[in-house]
Amino acid sequence: MKSTRPRLERAIIVGVELRRRRSPWRLKDSLAELAELARSARALVVGTVSQRLDRPTQVYLGKGKLEELKGLIYTKRASTVICDDELTPTQQRNLEKALGESVKVIDRTALILDVFAQRARTKEGRLQVELAQHEYLLPRLAGQWTHLERLGGGIGTRGPGETQIETDRRLVRTRIQKLKRDLEDVRRHRARYRARRIEMDVPVVSLVGYTNAGKSSLLNRLTKAGVMAENMLFSTLDPVTRRIHTPAGRDVLLTDTVGFIQKLPTAVVAAFRATLEEVQESTLVLHVVDVTHRNATQMVSVVEGIIDELGIADKPRLMALNKADLLDDDADSDALGRALRLADGDLRCVFTSAQTGAGLGELLHEIDAALQPELASMDRIVVG
Template sequence: MFDITEKPKQVRKAFLVGVYNQAGQRDEAESLLTELGSLVATLEIPVAGRLLIRVQTPSPRFFVGSGKAEEIYQRAKELEADVIVFDNGLSPAQQRNWEALSGLAVIDREEVILDIFARRAQTKEARLQVDLARMEYSLPRLTRAWGHLSRQAGGLGGKGEGETQLETDRRLVRTQIDRLKSDLGLVRIRRATQRKQRQRLPLPTAAIVGYTNVGKSALLKKLTGAQVLVEDKLFATLDTATRRVLLPSGQGLLLTDTVGFVRNLPHRLVEAFKATLEEAVVSDFLIHVLDASHPRVFEFYQTTMRVLGELGADSKRSLTVLNKMDLIRDEAT
């Protein structure tokens, strides 16, 4: 797996590529490409340029046609970009073909999100979840690596007789994946125990959910006065925080913040973060925070509901909170 955050420190530039299939999908593709730019900026990498392409039939070699592939490469070269970032997913073979054509690093949205999560993970639990997702993403892409996994993996076992370096690396990664899944199984057991302890309290529970950077942590801080991280960044919060709230009626409430969602959130991340996201599944109700000022607020609502559907929590009782209403009033005056 290519990690743009672990390369030598130097000025880097990214060239973004978005694709769409039908003319009516162009606006959505533009929005996704803009969001991709924000994701890349979160990694502190300047965006040198972008290109939106219509692709009616994906090519197995480059996803786009050979002519468009050459155009993308030339544009990136002219702008002195050293990484090409696709908004759509690329297969391992397509990534290898792109890197052979361009001599540049070529990644997709999923890898960008994984790198952001790797940077944001602060607790042991979050790091375990991110590591699992990254290992599962890396496994079919090991031919892109430089054969150094055996040195990183330390005491996972020796190289078998007649075993190639690639086979060794794959075996080591599978062993790490199994170990991470086992560790996360213990995390889920511990969380279940903690929830049982909270259930002994005569307090209802609520989970704050929503798109990334809509103000979920800010709401938790406002309601509880707790010192939780509040930043104007995508995926600023990966770790859950549960706090007790005293409502104006005098009723107590246990309130939990959760990781934010994003369009085209990799399924493997949803799976990896199930130990954390289960807080939404088992809560008595959800508080769904929306950025009322965003022009695509309904799409963000749908994205959150789709992820909740994957978790089996989309039919839970919910309260919708419209955040950033002051921005709407400012625009109206």
């Protein structure tokens, strides 16, 4: 699979905060997350540049900051610059021009896609990532094209460059069509599995949550499934489903899937729609939260936004406030306060630890209770 960036080595991360666009995320926190993503992509972050601006610029940064960045690239011997937002094709081009050929410019989307490309294991996962990469690429080729068009077209602009861009665009479009067809094939298989599952009347509980919240660890703990759990963003890409028995003696299928993140690129959401259909067809949504994270509240909002987008907000939902083992007596009062505020929300919450197993009995009990009406109606159908 093609990577959207060459080998990443010494990287400088760059972020801009727009004064008028109020985001619940502080730039510092967003950049810390970007550094984690860079680490997941096996880059070494050697510097950070940040700036508050009134409005976006055509080079992403203001003039002075751009000079500062150039200096830092030189002193830190950096080869790569990673921007915390999805760059417009113009910003990308201008920044590349300003920094020179030896510096690679990557944006948040390309970085996320790159991490995904490294993680994809199944055929479907690979196809989805490649589709997202091509969808990302297409407007960027188109951007160059409109730039040429704006120059007036006609004589002088109809050079080999234009032909090349048109050819590239056609190639990318053809590839996108092919990927979509291949994905359809893979998905038909999965639809058959799903149909069988529904026939068996086994309720499905899907684990959703911000990346690194502990979804796979919980699934592991609950099923001994041996799913890969790592302290890395996006360690899971492909949905994994395992059967468990609840205390009430019911069979339940637990599905673990791709984690969410703020500024999740639309190309990714589109490409992963089928994976996320697993969540759409589940009986109960279990929202897993890393309750110890300083941005836990913002992360919950991001996940709830995506839950709304997926049209599953009306499904029965539970929240697992995970990593509760870290909320011991030594935990700072901020963390405890945050945890209690989250627990005080509208959803039913259980404090859990995938690490120690604490709270898992209660979690299973809550799953049973949440599924009860559903199961009761299934029983009626069977009896009737």
